[in-house]
Amino acid sequence: MTLHTEKGGISRSARRFLWKLSYLQRKCIFSVLSVGRFPTHIAFIMDGNRRYGKQRNLKGGAGHKAGYLALMLMVIYCCELGIKYITAYAFSIDNFKRGPEEVQYIMDLMLEKIELELSKEDSLFSRYGVRVHFSGNMELLSDPIKDAAKRLMVATANNSNILLTVCLAYTSMNEILHAIQETYQEKLAQIQLQESISEGRISMCNPEQGDHVLKLAEIEKHMYMAIAPDPDIIIRTSGENRLSNFLLWQSANSCLISFSQLWPGISCWHLVWAVLNFQRNHYYLEKKKKKQI
Known part of the structure; x- marks a missing residue:
């Protein structure tokens, strides 16, 4: 069989084959995980996009683009795993203090990705049954982003497999x-x-x-x-051990996990390890909850 190579040195058919192979591998691992206590809600502090771009000499805000792709992969993995709720810390109110060019780039990228999902007939959200919700002080955002966010929430309102909450202009x-x-x-x-x-x-x-x-x-x-x-697990990347004003009210009994990996480099294996860690600590966390009641 001849495989016609494309940009990047690998053909589309080869990529599909590798994705199917990795899917079967994930399916086997996830079935083993499902024997133990399962988390309902996983939240992500997506830290390290800028550093990822700098380390790889990527131009402009390419690190943020890579971060968006990483989030989409995490959505797919969580859907396959059977997680019902995902929350992503996409943009803090404090992030408005960054340079105006970077803030504008992130806002433009956000608008571009929302509009792209709205324009697709067979988008990732429709394929995987993802309902999207935006949380935060939306009044701090521009009218085009607010409008696009509302339209995406309406467009995905009937999806029921998983709820993806994107925290925009948010702090606890x-x-x-x-x-x-x-x-x-x-x-x-x-x-x-x-x-x-x-x-x-x-x-x-x-x-x-x-x-x-x-x-x-x-x-x-x-x-x-x-x-x-409330989240069962909160995952933060880039080696930081702070919540950074994220879900402070809701995280009293959450399993907090920090990875040294920058956000765009997060993988399925990080998710597997996080679930295993949650299962190992679940009895202790449940005991704490009962004491608080």
């Missing part, structure tokens, strides 16, 4: 502040409504009733990340 401190403000406004409206109905005779000001007190469940309902359960 901003999320918590937003949730408390929203809860306060909702509580205030309820109090005013009840007072108007009872014509000033209600006992809402009675501390024993506690109706005027903000409750934990009410605050959590207004979190940006209320759409997904």
